[in-house]
Amino acid sequence: xxxxxxxxxxxxxxxxxxxxxxxxxxxxxxxxxxxxxxxxxxxxxxxxxxxxxxxxxxxxxxxxxxxxxxxxxxxxxxxxxxxxxxxxxxxxxxxxxxxxxxxxxxxxxxxxxxxxxxxxxxxxxxxxxxxxxxxxxxxxxxxxxxxxxxxxxxxxxxxxxxxxxxxxxxxxxxxxxxxxxxxxxxxxxxxxxxxxxxxxxxxxxxxxxxxxxxxxxxxxxxxxxxxxxxxxxxxxxxxxxxxxxxxxxxxxxxxxxxxxxxxxxxxxxxxxxxxxxxxxxxxxxxxxxxxxxxxxxxxxxxxxxxxxxxxxxxxxxxxxxxxxxxxxxxxxxxxxxxxxxxxxxxxxxxxxxxxxxxxxxxxxxxxxxxxxxxxxxxxxxxxxxxxxxxxxxx
Numbered sequence: 001x002x003x004x005x006x007x008x009x010x011x012x013x014x015x016x017x018x019x020x021x022x023x024x025x026x027x028x029x030x031x032x033x034x035x036x037x038x039x040x041x042x043x044x045x046x047x048x049x050x051x052x053x054x055x056x057x058x059x060x061x062x063x064x065x066x067x068x069x070x071x072x073x074x075x076x077x078x079x080x081x082x083x084x085x086x087x088x089x090x091x092x093x094x095x096x097x098x099x100x101x102x103x104x105x106x107x108x109x110x111x112x113x114x115x116x117x118x119x120x121x122x123x124x125x126x127x128x129x130x131x132x133x134x135x136x137x138x139x140x141x142x143x144x145x146x147x148x149x150x151x152x153x154x155x156x157x158x159x160x161x162x163x164x165x166x167x168x169x170x171x172x173x174x175x176x177x178x179x180x181x182x183x184x185x186x187x188x189x190x191x192x193x194x195x196x197x198x199x200x201x202x203x204x205x206x207x208x209x210x211x212x213x214x215x216x217x218x219x220x221x222x223x224x225x226x227x228x229x230x231x232x233x234x235x236x237x238x239x240x241x242x243x244x245x246x247x248x249x250x251x252x253x254x255x256x257x258x259x260x261x262x263x264x265x266x267x268x269x270x271x272x273x274x275x276x277x278x279x280x281x282x283x284x285x286x287x288x289x290x291x292x293x294x295x296x297x298x299x300x301x302x303x304x305x306x307x308x309x310x311x312x313x314x315x316x317x318x319x320x321x322x323x324x325x326x327x328x329x330x331x332x333x334x335x336x337x338x339x340x341x342x343x344x345x346x347x348x349x350x351x352x353x354x355x356x357x358x359x360x361x362x363x364x365x366x367x368x369x370x371x372x373x374x375x376x377x378x379x380x381x382x383x384x385x386x387x388x389x390x391x392x393x394x
Contacts, residue, residue: 020394068108092155193370243300
């Protein structure tokens with residue numbers, strides 16, 4: 001028996017019951033325009049005021065903002081395959097970066113990697129999100145294949161579903177526009193706080209060849225001491241136990257690997273305040289994974305487990321102090337770089353008095369909590385958007 005075709009999404013506003021209509025993507029606009037690239041050797045073509053966009057100017061999950069880097073002249077348009085595309089059109093990437101699209105509020109031009117939909121017939125915001133949902137699915141289906149793009153014919157013949165009710169289209173579009181505004185707000189706040197923390201670490205910790213930071217709390221004037229990490233911490237790697245995912249018993253204890261929490265399990269390997277430093281398998285060698293934990297945790301054999309010696313090093317301070325070290329230069333191995341325990345314990349670290357450490361540790365802990373708060377809200381909003389896309393469109 002043939003699978004019955006869906007005629008309406010799972011979630012709808014009250015009062016809307018009419019079936020959605022099956023159409024082709026080409027039905028939503030009155031015209032379609034390809035792009036082209038003017039001669040890149042002719043510098044006179046690239047000193048104009050017409051925005052010329054390429055795939056790298058668009059973000060995968062941001063359909064309202066484009067990072068325009070290049071501008072061309074009218075002569076460049078006339079002398080090449082590039083076209084002048086009207087404002088309020090939709091630019092869709094069809095080749096490298098297929099799956100990305102953006103609303104263009106001004107006249108513009110594109111590379112040959114785009115097809116632009118001009119003079120949209122339906123509610124613009126609704127169409128933007130419907131296309132984002134539909135083209136994302138197409139992009140996912142192409143991943144892992146040898147196909148690098150989608151042709152103009154394939155794109156315009158793409159089957160879509162649309163409700164023939166402007167009011168319902170408008171309400172659906174506004175839901176996602178408001179949601180995207182909230183996502184962008186938390187994204188900006190998260191990025192701002194991350195930059196603020198980076199700047200403060202540079203000011204509140206000594207520079208490479210110095211022993212006093214530029215900015216200090218009142219009444220702290222002593223020079224920081226240069227020590228080896230092993231002089232101020234204990235190592236508890238001997239308690240680590242790796243467990244394959246199939247043998248883990250689900251629970252509430254965070255299960256840590258090189259890059260942070262991997263799972264939640266029953267039982268624990270460590271109980272207390274510790275700093276975890278990736279041993280091998282780090283996903284970012286420049287921003288090397290270092291985590292502060294407090295309480296019961298399970299740690300596998302891909303993260304070193306450190307704890308500041310009593311009254312010598314505060315653990316909240318320690319996590320930030322280790323992050324100031326360029327650990328990448330101390331790694332060994334090839335594709336899976338490793339931080340050997342002996343090498344780690346000889347890492348150079350600068351420490352102030354214990355009281356100053358505590359002040360710094362608590363300050364950055366509060367800042368980290370604020371960063372994590374926005375990061376969690378951001379992830380929840382993205383998950384909500386994903387759920388609504390899947391249930392408010394067909």
